[in-house]
Amino acid sequence: MANGAGRLDLDGRPIKPMTICMIGAGGFIGSHLCEKLMNETPHKVLALDVYNDKIKHLLEPGTSQWAERIQFHRINIKHDSRLEGLVKMADLTINLAAICTPADYNTRPLDTIYSNFIDALPVVKYCSENNKRLIHFSTCEVYGKTIGSFLPKDHPLRQDPDFYVLKEDTSPCIFGSIEKQRWSYACAKQLIERLVYAEGAENGLEFTIVRPFNWIGPRMDFIPGIDGPSEGVPRVLACFSNNLLxxxxxxxxxxxxSQRTFIYIKDAIEAVLLMIENPERANGHIFNVGNPNNEVTVRQLAEMMTQVYSKVSGETAIESPTIDVSSKEFYGEGYDDSDKRIPDMTIINRQLGWNPKTSLWDLLESTLTYQHRTYAEAVKKATSKPVAS
Ligand SMILES: NC(=O)c1ccc[n+]([C@@H]2O[C@H](COP(=O)([O-])OP(=O)(O)OC[C@H]3O[C@@H](n4cnc5c(N)ncnc54)[C@H](O)[C@@H]3O)[C@@H](O)[C@H]2O)c1
Ligand SMILES: O=c1ccn([C@@H]2O[C@H](COP(=O)(O)OP(=O)(O)O[C@H]3OC[C@@H](O)[C@H](O)[C@H]3O)[C@@H](O)[C@H]2O)c(=O)[nH]1
Known part of the structure; x- marks a missing residue:
């Protein structure tokens, strides 16, 4: 439905148009969520971020059907007194802002902790003090390592789902030692989750916490040297796309x-929209949002991306498509990893009736088609430039 008139919630009630203060709206998830809200609902978005390149297409004056419903505010939430006013103007605040790239966790642990905990504090406080609903983006990394990872490699219990499936209400959060600064992010996210939860318990804050499990798709991160720093290390989808290009x-x-379950961003955004429009079913809950059917090792992901990229680009793969590298060399001292991430889907199924749809092959095909179309020419130009002597 173009403007969302006549939309009903999961209990058959009409959905009232709302104003959403979206912090981090210019990022990967924010850009897809803004698009979805503009295309399919009547809601208004106050889009806050330091950057807006990924939502420029929604902000251009020519796109008049949206001009009245999305407003960009260039704000760094670390130090901007306009934040509280914007939270007050909205019915709902969604906080996506964070440093969330593993290459930063052990090399910029202070920025990581400040961004994921300290900078999120005023957002929680303003929502609580002004009786505004909050959807806070946490991460699957709060689970850390699986219980099974501590068993010997060939132990039969490693195959038992009780030892690896990650459940919001029962799984423990298992991080490495303090010098493994990889966990600075997970730990900061865990503490802000606990704070949001406590605001709910003590002061009645209406909240929902989202734990994304490796959402991937177009516009994720950047291609180093093209639309991001040459030495930058984005998340795995963009790293591998860059290598393929x-x-x-x-x-x-x-x-x-390491094993991961990848979910197509468009499937995941459907889940977020259900949370937005069904507050009575979503408030007070923590939701895993992932696709348990799309599990691969990182090696298998590399192999599949190589095959899919050959298909969409028409280029044959290079002779040795992968190379091994140590984590110390790639990420530096203090890196560690989550071994396996399978989300339990019971709670989101029960509350919102949501299920992911897209297979890993299909989501890689549409994403790598986008990467090829968007970047192949620019990469060709950049790599054909003579190197300065
Ligand atoms: N993509 C995933 O698979 C994934 C997985 C787990 C958790 N998450 C969480 O979801 C959220 C969004 O992730 P994403 O993948 O879209 O990341 P992203 O980096 O693309 O988006 C984050 C956005 O927040 C903005 N931001 C950061 N600090 C800010 C500040 N101080 N003031 C204003 N804006 C600021 C950034 O400019 C960026 O546009 C994050 O909280 C992240 O931890 C994402
Ligand atoms: O070039 C690369 C990049 C990454 N990797 C590996 O690929 C795996 C996935 O790496 P990503 O960079 O996508 O990030 P991770 O899955 O480890 O963490 C992510 O998960 C949840 C979110 O909170 C964050 O977006 C991020 O922390 C890791 O095991 C990493 O070591 C490679 O083998 N090669």
């Missing part, structure tokens, strides 16, 4: 043995 081997950190 440049016809370089894909780098497998510590053998590429």
């Amino acid at each position: 440049r016809r370089e081997p894909l780098k497998l950190v510590d053998g590429g043995e």
Whole structure:
């Protein structure tokens, strides 16, 4: 439905148009959520971020059907007194703002902790003090390592789902030691979750916490040297896309043995929209949002991306498509990893009736088609430039 007139919630009640203060709206998830809200609902968005490149197409004056419903505010929430006023103007605040790239966790641990905990504090406080609903973005990394990872490699209980499936209400959060600064992010996210939860328990804050499990798709992060710093290390989808575009081997950190479940951003955004429009079913809950059917090792992901990229680009793969690299070399001292991430889906199924749809092959096909279309020419130009002597 173009403007969302006549939309009903899951209990058959008409959905009232609302104003949403979206912090971090210019990022990967924010850009898809803004698009969805503009295309399919009547809601208004106050879009806050330091950047707006990924939502420029929604802000251009020519796109008049949206001009009245989305307003960009260039704000750094670390130090901007306009934040409270914007939270007050909205019915709902969604906080996506964070440093959330593993290359930063052990190399910029202070920025990581400040961004994920300290900078989020005023947002929680303003929502609580002004009786405004909050959807806070946390992460699957709060689970850390699985219980099974502490068993010997060939132990039969490693195959038992009780030892690896991650459940919001029963799984423990298991991080490495303090010098493994990889966990600075997970720990900061865990503490802000606890704070949001406590505001709910003591002061009645209406909240929902989202734990995304590796959402991927177009506009994720950047391609180093094209629309981001040459030396930058984005998340794995963009790292591998960059290698494929440049016809370089894909780098497998510590053998590429870690396992992940990847979900298509468009499936995940459906879940967020259900949370937005069904407050009575979503308030007070923590939701895993992932696709348990799309599990691969990082090595398998590299192999599949290589095959899919050949298909969409028409180029044959290079002779040695992957190369091993140590985590110390790739990320620096203090890196550690989550071994396996399978989300339990019971709570989101029960509360919102939501299920992911897209297979890993299909989501990689649409995403790599986008990467090829968007970046192949620019990468070709950049790599054909003579190197200065
Ligand atoms: N993408 C995933 O798979 C994933 C997984 C787990 C958790 N998350 C969480 O979801 C949220 C969004 O992730 P994303 O993938 O869209 O990341 P992203 O980096 O693309 O988006 C984050 C946005 O927040 C903005 N931001 C950061 N600090 C800010 C500040 N001080 N003031 C204003 N804006 C600021 C950034 O400019 C960026 O546009 C994050 O909280 C992240 O931890 C994402
Ligand atoms: O080039 C690369 C990049 C990454 N990797 C590996 O690929 C795996 C996935 O790495 P990503 O950079 O996508 O990030 P992770 O899955 O480890 O963490 C992410 O998960 C949840 C969110 O909170 C964050 O977006 C991020 O922390 C890791 O095992 C990493 O070591 C490679 O083997 N090669």
